[in-house]
Amino acid sequence: MKLLTDSADVVALTREICDIESVSGNERALADAVESWTRATPHLTVFRDGDALIAQTNVGRERRVVIAGHLDTVPVNNNLPVRLSEDGTELWGRGTVDMKGGVAVMVRLLRDLTEPVHDITWVFYDHEEVAADLNGLGRLARVRPELLTADFAILGEPTNAIIEGGCNGTMRVRITTAGVRAHSARAWMGINAIHGAADVLNRLNAYEPETVTVDGLDYREGINAVAIHGGIAGNVIPDECAVDINFRFAPSRSQADALAYLERMFDGYELEVTDSAAGARPGADSPLAQDFIASVGGTIAPKYGWTDVARFTALGIPAVNYGPGDPSLAHADNEHVPLSHLHACEHGLRSWLTGL
Amino acid sequence: MKLLTDSADVVALTREICDIESVSGNERALADAVESWTRATPHLTVFRDGDALIAQTNVGRERRVVIAGHLDTVPVNNNLPVRLSEDGTELWGRGTVDMKGGVAVMVRLLRDLTEPVHDITWVFYDHEEVAADLNGLGRLARVRPELLTADFAILGEPTNAIIEGGCNGTMRVRITTAGVRAHSARAWMGINAIHGAADVLNRLNAYEPETVTVDGLDYREGINAVAIHGGIAGNVIPDECAVDINFRFAPSRSQADALAYLERMFDGYELEVTDSAAGARPGADSPLAQDFIASVGGTIAPKYGWTDVARFTALGIPAVNYGPGDPSLAHADNEHVPLSHLHACEHGLRSWLTGL
Numbered sequence: 001m002k003l004l005t006d007s008a009d010v011v012a013l014t015r016e017i018c019d020i021e022s023v024s025g026n027e028r029a030l031a032d033a034v035e036s037w038t039r040a041t042p043h044l045t046v047f048r049d050g051d052a053l054i055a056q057t058n059v060g061r062e063r064r065v066v067i068a069g070h071l072d073t074v075p076v077n078n079n080l081p082v083r084l085s086e087d088g089t090e091l092w093g094r095g096t097v098d099m100k101g102g103v104a105v106m107v108r109l110l111r112d113l114t115e116p117v118h119d120i121t122w123v124f125y126d127h128e129e130v131a132a133d134l135n136g137l138g139r140l141a142r143v144r145p146e147l148l149t150a151d152f153a154i155l156g157e158p159t160n161a162i163i164e165g166g167c168n169g170t171m172r173v174r175i176t177t178a179g180v181r182a183h184s185a186r187a188w189m190g191i192n193a194i195h196g197a198a199d200v201l202n203r204l205n206a207y208e209p210e211t212v213t214v215d216g217l218d219y220r221e222g223i224n225a226v227a228i229h230g231g232i233a234g235n236v237i238p239d240e241c242a243v244d245i246n247f248r249f250a251p252s253r254s255q256a257d258a259l260a261y262l263e264r265m266f267d268g269y270e271l272e273v274t275d276s277a278a279g280a281r282p283g284a285d286s287p288l289a290q291d292f293i294a295s296v297g298g299t300i301a302p303k304y305g306w307t308d309v310a311r312f313t314a315l316g317i318p319a320v321n322y323g324p325g326d327p328s329l330a331h332a333d334n335e336h337v338p339l340s341h342l343h344a345c346e347h348g349l350r351s352w353l354t355g356l
Numbered sequence: 357m358k359l360l361t362d363s364a365d366v367v368a369l370t371r372e373i374c375d376i377e378s379v380s381g382n383e384r385a386l387a388d389a390v391e392s393w394t395r396a397t398p399h400l401t402v403f404r405d406g407d408a409l410i411a412q413t414n415v416g417r418e419r420r421v422v423i424a425g426h427l428d429t430v431p432v433n434n435n436l437p438v439r440l441s442e443d444g445t446e447l448w449g450r451g452t453v454d455m456k457g458g459v460a461v462m463v464r465l466l467r468d469l470t471e472p473v474h475d476i477t478w479v480f481y482d483h484e485e486v487a488a489d490l491n492g493l494g495r496l497a498r499v500r501p502e503l504l505t506a507d508f509a510i511l512g513e514p515t516n517a518i519i520e521g522g523c524n525g526t527m528r529v530r531i532t533t534a535g536v537r538a539h540s541a542r543a544w545m546g547i548n549a550i551h552g553a554a555d556v557l558n559r560l561n562a563y564e565p566e567t568v569t570v571d572g573l574d575y576r577e578g579i580n581a582v583a584i585h586g587g588i589a590g591n592v593i594p595d596e597c598a599v600d601i602n603f604r605f606a607p608s609r610s611q612a613d614a615l616a617y618l619e620r621m622f623d624g625y626e627l628e629v630t631d632s633a634a635g636a637r638p639g640a641d642s643p644l645a646q647d648f649i650a651s652v653g654g655t656i657a658p659k660y661g662w663t664d665v666a667r668f669t670a671l672g673i674p675a676v677n678y679g680p681g682d683p684s685l686a687h688a689d690n691e692h693v694p695l696s697h698l699h700a701c702e703h704g705l706r707s708w709l710t711g712l
Contacts, residue, residue, distance in 0.1 A: 074589065131590070168541060172590055183687045184602045185524060185661030187578035188565070194581040194599075198557035205551050209544070222543035225550040226594065227587025233430065234487070234528055234582050234602060234631060236687055243550075246540045246590060275590060305541030331539045331592055 002033050004107065010342045011091065014104040018082045018095040024072040024134075027051040027126040031071060034124050037107060043114045044122070047147060051126035052136040054147045055110060057119050063288060064119040066153040066317065067349070068137065068308065069103045070128030077333045085336065092336040097325030098129075101337045102156025105324065105345045109353075116353040118288070121150055128308065132277045137308050141315060152288035153312040154349070157305075158325030158337075161344040163293055164303035165282030165320050167310055168219055168248045171258050172226070172275040175200055175266060181232065181239040190237035194230045197241040201225065203265060204245070212250030215282045217302035219250035223265070244274065248306065251279030280310040286318035295352040296322070305330070322348070358389050360463065366698045367447065370460040374438045374451040380428040380490075383407040383482040387427060390480050393463060399470045400478070403503060407482035408492040410503045411466060413475050419644060420475040422509040422673065423705070424493065424664065425459045426484030433689045441692065448692040453681030454485075457693045458512025461680065461701045465709075472709040474644070477506055484664065488633045493664050497671060508644035509668040510705070513661075514681030514693075517700040519649055520659035521638030521676050523666055524575055524604045527614050528582070528631040531556050531622060537588065537595040546593035550586045553597040557581065559621060560601070568606035571638045573658035575606035579621070600630065604662065607635030636666040642674035651708040652678070661686070678704070 004016050022030040031051040038046045044055040051071065073095040082093035091101075103124065110122050125136030132138065141148055177197045182190025204225055211220045223245060230241030245266075249258040255276050262271055283289060284300050293300055303309070303321050312319035324341030350356075360372050378386040387407040394402045400411040407427065429451040438449035447457075459480065466478050481492030488494065497504060533553045538546025560581055567576045579601060586597030601622075605614040611632050618627055639645060640656050649656055659665070659677050668675035680697030706712075 074592075129589075129591075170541070170591070181688065183661060183684070184578065184580050184582055185526070185604050186684050187580050187604070188576070189684050192560075192580050194584050195557055195561050197584070198554055198561055201551055201554035201557065204548075205554055220544070222540065224540050224543045224548055224593055225586075226540055226590050226592060228550050228553070228584055228597065229587070230581075231583025231585070231600065233687075234600065235485075235526070236430075236582060237580055238582065241584065244587065244590065248541050248543070305539060328539070328542050328545050330541075331589075332537065 001036065002029060004033050004037050010104050010108045010346045011339050013107055014091055014096065014101050014342060015082045017100045017104050017107065018093050019080060021076060021080060022071050022073060023075050024127050024130045027071045031126065034107060038110060041111050044110065047144065049140060049144060050136065052140055053124040055122040057116060059115055059119060061117065061119040063151040064121060064149065065288060066121045066123055066148060066150040067106055067156065068123035068153060069099055069106055069156040070125050071103065072126055072129050073098065074129050074331050079333055090336045090338050094335065096337040097158045097335040098330035099157050099323055101325050101342055102323035105342065105349065106156060108346055109349055113353050117355045118353065120353065121147065131275050137311050141311060148315060150317050152286060153317050153319035155307055155309050155319060155321050156323035157307045157321045158323050158327045158330055159321045160326055161324055161341040163296060163300045163320050163322050165217060165284045165300045166214065166251045166280045167303040167305060167307045168221065168250060169253065169255060169258060169279030170277050170306040171247045171249065171255060171273065172244060173262055173271040173273050174242055174244050175269045175271060176240055176242045179237065179239040182237040184235045184237055187237050193238050193241040197228065197230065197243055200243050200266065207265065212252055214250055214252045217282050219302050220304055221250055222248045249279060251281045254278065277306055278310055278314065279306065280313035283313060283318035283320065289318050289320060292352055296348040357392065358385060360389050360393050366460050366464045366702045367695050369463055370447055370452065370457050370698060371438045373456045373460050373463065374449050375436060377432060377436060378427050378429060379431050380483050380486045383427045387480065387482065390463060394466065397467050400466065403500065405496060405500060406492065408496055409480040411478040413472060415471055415475060417473065417475040419507040420477060421644060422477045422479055422504060422506040423462055423512065424479035424509060425455055425462055425512040426481050427459065428482055428485050429454065430485050430687050435689055446692045446694050450691065452693040453514045453691040454686035455513050455679055457681050457698055458514065458679035461698065461705065462512060464702055465705055469709050473711045474709065476709065477503065487631050493667050497667060504671060506673050508642060509673050509675035511663055511665050511675060511677050512679035513663045513677045514679050514683045514686060515677045516682055517680055517697040519652060519656045519676050519678050521573060521640045521656045522570065522607045522636045523659040523661060523663045524577065524606060525609065525611060525614060525635030526633050526662040527603045527605065527611060527629065528600060529618055529627040529629050530598055530600050531625045531627060532596055532598045535593065535595040538593040540591045540593055543593050549594050549597040553584065553586065553599055556599050556622065563621065568608055570606055570608045573638050575658050576660055577606055578604045605635060607637045610634065633662055634666055634670065635662065636669035639669060639674035639676065645674050645676060648708055652704040
């Protein structure tokens with residue numbers, strides 16, 4: 001088993017954690033390493049479920065805060081092992097932004113914070129980068145909901161080391177155009193389903209994204225084809241073409257509203273919903289959130305991407321995102337995190353949770 | 357090894373030959389059965405190359421005719437074994453039209469025609485339904501060209517049991533649209549290559565097929581997308597989308613002309629040619645062709661689809677198509693051949709080649 005280096009600082013830990021490859025479904029080695037790390041920490045009570053881990057302090061504080069992060073990444077694309085930029089200010093490689101920098105901050109702090117001002121539930125989980133029904137945090141909420149009980153949650157997703165509130169919802173639908181199969185030498189006997197998909201793509205090109213203000217924060221929406229597949233053989237007019245469409249919608253829309261929006265946009269087509277997750281309102285008005293915001297600088301920005309803060313919102317726990325890295329680099333092959341973000345997040349959480 | 361039934365008529369042979377499944381690449385069992393049949397026929401000299409067979413009469417005639425057919429089919433789709441229609445007039449199932457009915461006519465006749473009025477070279481070959489560079493007839497033309505020498509060729513592809521001359525050419529090109537990858541939660545950071553493909557599909561929808569008259573026969577053209585593929589993951593703006601396009605062009609256009617036509621139509625895109633085969637002019641003015649046309653009724657129609665008559669044309673051998681089945685049903689899951697076509701083609705070839 002790979003072990004994390006005891007003496008490592010947050011930068012060295014980020015490198016080590018990134019270099020334990022953990023593309024969704026392959027989190028075990030990293031979960032083992034983090035489990036070993038937490039079990040060597042006497043003030044924590046540790047639970048494991050699959051490749052998810054929960055480690056709790058129990059120092060009898062009045063309030064409890066969850067600090068959570070996912071262990072998995074999108075597929076590696078020649079961007080591991082991690083490398084330090086030439087000027088020594090950034091770590092480059094898969095996971096540095098989404099979100100092993102945040103995981104490293106958690107790993108770094110969980111040993112030091114033996115007597116935090118609020119009790120802490122550290123949560124590490126699997127399968128965040130794939131379909132919502134596989135999500136490890138969702139699984140924990142179903143099988144061990146009592147372990148997630150808290151007054152406030154902080155998710156270490158990348159936010160440029162500032163606090164971001166709420167998140168957009170996400171929905172995926174499939175539109176399948178139909179045709180009539182024929183030999184391509186006699187195309188007039190058939191109806192080409194790929195040609196039929198032009199209308200779907202034209203509607204996507206005509207779409208103008210909206211920006212929606214929710215609780216004072218501006219949420220930018222987007223509707224995009226994320227996949228298209230059609231074709232049977234090189235000499236056959238295809239009778240089917242499937243377009244997968246992803247809608248990122250402001251947290252003021254329910255999932256039903258989002259679907260109705262897509263149904264209007266694609267009037268005349270049947271929409272098959274293949275994935276859906278609600279957004280979350282900013283949640284900045286809870287006492288612990290206000291306290292945390294004040295502690296790290298007083299501002300909160302909107303989160304565009306869907307994150308698991310929505311799962312905490314659904315559990316009735318106010319939640320925000322706060323983590324190292326530029327979220328616009330998440331999933332990009334050139335993702336890289338400034339070392340200053342890693343230090344800022346470590347410092348911000350440490351200051352708030354020690355009251356110093 | 358499966359054997360064909362000695363006493364079987366052309367209808368029974370069609371059923372037996374169709375029921376020996378031979379999707380491209382899996383022709384061996386059928387080639388074995390036909391080889392066994394031809395080797396039991398003393399007046400024929402038999403050659404085998406891979407899963408292709410050549411069987412020649414050598415009765416010293418002044419002229420020689422090739423009669424050829426491919427053994428392979430497109431993939432089976434719940435349409436085997438062959439069944440007889442309820443009214444008893446048609447055989448339904450994969451290969452009945454393209455072109456095991458024609459193969460059955462050849463198999464039926466090659467034993468009977470011991471002293472034909474022209475020497476005959478019977479050719480059965482593999483890999484016709486896949487990329488042109490795999491074609492078994494093309495391979496024979498490269499490795500044993502002397503065995504294909506002839507004054508005239510008849511290909512048993514489906515023509516509704518009439519003579520069809522020449523064939524359209526076929527070319528496949530791939531257009532790949534480019535974009536910039538990004539997380540779909542921040543789509544404005546990327547450029548969606550699938551949305552970019554709308555322009556390619558719109559040009560296909562705007563295309564108006566031409567009908568081109570060549571040597572008095574009308575050839576109908578067509579340009580179609582036969583495949584489209586794009587998409588990386590459900591939350592990624594894709595940076596690539598590939599559209600495969602098939603052009604069926606009149607035999608008056610060279611392959612270079614056809615490519616130039618596509619380049620004008622898709623001006624601004626790079627075209628990657630993935631498959632290409634020239635068409636063939638009707639070839640009805642050779643003495644044997646005129647003799648054959650007169651013998652079976654006096655008319656010749658244009659062939660829309662690409663067939664291997666183009667390979668004979670390229671070898672300097674005039675060639676026509678003549679076989680049972682409606683060519684518009686080729687590759688359709690409901691392909692079916694009237695028994696009357698099987699009898700008509702058997703009779704037409706037998707009459708001409710026996711001079712009776």
